[in-house]
Amino acid sequence: AQKITQTQPGMFVQEKEAVTLDCTYDTSDPSYGLFWYKQPSSGEMIFLIYQGSYDQQNATEGRYSLNFQKARKSANLVISASQLGDSAMYFCAMRDFGGNQFYFGTGTSLTVIP
Amino acid sequence: NAGVTQTPKFQVLKTGQSMTLQCAQDMNHEYMSWYRQDPGMGLRLIHYSVGAGITDQGEVPNGYNVSRSTTEDFPLRLLSAAPSQTSVYFCASKSSDTQYFGPGTRLTVL
Numbered sequence: 060a061q062k063i064t065q066t067q068p069g070m071f072v073q074e075k076e077a078v079t080l081d082c083t084y085d086t087s088d089p090s091y092g093l094f095w096y097k098q099p100s101s102g103e104m105i106f107l108i109y110q111g112s113y114d115q116q117n118a119t120e121g122r123y124s125l126n127f128q129k130a131r132k133s134a135n136l137v138i139s140a141s142q143l144g145d146s147a148m149y150f151c152a153m154r155d156f157g158g159n160q161f162y163f164g165t166g167t168s169l170t171v172i173p
Numbered sequence: 174n175a176g177v178t179q180t181p182k183f184q185v186l187k188t189g190q191s192m193t194l195q196c197a198q199d200m201n202h203e204y205m206s207w208y209r210q211d212p213g214m215g216l217r218l219i220h221y222s223v224g225a226g227i228t229d230q231g232e233v234p235n236g237y238n239v240s241r242s243t244t245e246d247f248p249l250r251l252l253s254a255a256p257s258q259t260s261v262y263f264c265a266s267k268s269s270d271t272q273y274f275g276p277g278t279r280l281t282v283l
Binding site: 063071092094100102103104106109150152154158159160161162163164165166 | 213261276
C-alpha cells in the first residue's frame with residue numbers, strides 16, 4: 060500500500076514568491092517521522108527538513124517550513140521567497156515507528172520562473 | 174570527512190552478470206541503507222543495516238544481497254543481473270533522524 064502521496068507532478072512558481080508542495084501519508088504507527096528531500100538535476104539527494112509526529116511545533120529550516128497537520132495526515136513543504144536554485148525534484152518521505160524503514164513519495168518537480 | 178561515498182558512478186552489465194556496488198561512510202553511523210530510484214518513482218528501500226553483522230530487508234529486496242562486516246562499509250551485491258534492475262542506486266547512512274545520501278550509481282543491465 061502506498062504510504063506517501065505527492066499529487067503534484069509538476070509545479071511552477073515565480074521567483075521570490077512562496078510555494079507549497081503537498082504531501083499526504085498513511086500510517087497507523089503511534090510514532091513516525093516525516094522528511095523532505097531536494098534532488099537537483101545533478102542527482103544528489105539533499106535533506107531539507109524533518110518533523111517528528113509528536114513535535115508540537117511545525118519544523119522550520121531557513122526558507123523551508125513543514126506544515127504538519129496530523130489529523131489530516133499531511134506534511135506540506137512551504138518554500139518562501141523562491142530562488143532560481145530551488146528548481147529541482149522534491150520528495151516527501153516517512154520513517155516508520157521502528158526508525159528503520161523509510162518510504163518516499165513519487166516527487167514533485169518544481170520550476171522557478173525568473 | 175567524505176560523508177557517504179559510492180563506487181562506481183556508472184556501470185553497464187549484461188543479463189546474468191554479477192557485481193557489487195560499494196558504499197562507505199566515515200561518520201561512524203550504525204544505520205546504513207540501499208535504495209533504488211526508477212523514473213517516475215521515489216526511492217524504494219532495498220536493504221538496511223543497523224550495525225555490523227545486522228541486516229534486514231526493505232521494500233524491494235529480491236535480487237539483491239547485502240552484508241555488513243564493518244561499520245564503514247555496506248556493499249550491495251547483484252548475483253545475476255536482470256534488465257529490471259536497471260536503476261539509479263543510492264546508499265545512505267543515518268544519524269538520529271537525518272539520512273545522508275551518497276552520490277548514486279547509475280546501473281544499466283542489457
